[in-house]
Amino acid sequence: MMNQVKMARIQADLTQQQLADRTGVTRQTISLIEKGTYNPSLKLCLNICYALNRKLDDLFWVQSEETKHEKIADER
């Protein structure tokens, strides 16, 4: 589950702990989400968005496997 949380957090100049505090979870949860091994709840995704002043698609959108090919075709 790839995402842009780590990039956005660093751009916002926050530590994992600071982001965790602002989103109401523990640092460990943030770490696992950034590493991509977790499948976070929508509510947590939204809280991360609020803390980083982003929207869902900025941080969490991933293209479906099927439409990836169309994208490649578009780029040609």
Added chain:
Amino acid sequence: MMNQVKMARIQADLTQQQLADRTGVTRQTISLIEKGTYNPSLKLCLNICYALNRKLDDLFWVQSEETKHEKIADER
């Protein structure tokens, strides 16, 4: 947890059962998500997006309580 799933599903002319089949969950799960009593996982949100050809912000974005006021102020 308000969302636009029901609207988008009806616009796509799908039943809850059809959407459930396409997203790999049961009809009950779709029903509860549409009703807003569930806090679905990101993976399920993405699968619903794929099935309805939408993006996360279209179906699942909800403004934070704090920024709601700013929005209202903007509209004045």
Added chain:
DNA sequence: ATATTAAGTAATGTATATGTTACACTGTGT
């Protein structure tokens, strides 16, 4: 050298998302 901060990760417990089965209600068609 030592202390401190940021981050990765493992073990264990709890809360909850989701599945399964089943029943009820509403509307529509016959």
Added chain:
DNA sequence: ACACAGTGTAACATATACATTACTTAATAT
């Protein structure tokens, strides 16, 4: 009147998100 499709919802079981605690490593500062 009956059948059926679509939906809401409840009870119970299972998987997993998330918390808690704790250990480790790397980097930086004193």
